[in-house]
Amino acid sequence: MDNMDLKEMLDEIDRALMENLAAEIGFPSFEKLENSSECIYDEYHVTYLSDGRWVWWNPQKYKREDPVYFDNKEAIIEFICDFLKLDDNQLYQLKKGLSEVPQMRKCFYCEHEFDPTQIAYGEVEDHQKKYCSTECAMEAIMGEIKDDF
Secondary structure, three states: HHHHHHHHHHHOOOOOOOOHHHHHHOOOOHHHHHHHOOOEEEEEEEEEEEOOOOOOOOOOOOOOOOOEEHHHHHHHHHHHHHOOOOOOOHHHHHHHHHHHHOOOEOOOOOOOOOOHHHOOOOOOHHHHHOOHHHHHHHHHHHHHHHHHH
């Protein structure tokens, strides 16, 4: 019985750590962070943030290593190339892969990062994808209506 409680407690701690990782990077949940990121190698992920920075992170090593932020794509490419000791062909594949990683947006309402390619509001213009969810969009609209009264 004590082993079950300990295992359950450790699982809860791991879940809390993953949620903390997501919050540190700017996402509302670990699931959304993971879905908005690309796995590069052996649990190492990259995410292209709304402010133009790139972040390198690993959920398995988060207990010991913080996410690493880079100001631009060239800097993260250089880091990954050195870290993984890539040859010319692998470097080419990395550059090609990173060019396909979508840049996140910051929700106008909750200010969380989100992947605009994963949002489905129906047929809307690209510039209208200001919110991470229909809930945030509705809350923003309701706030504007309340402000008008």
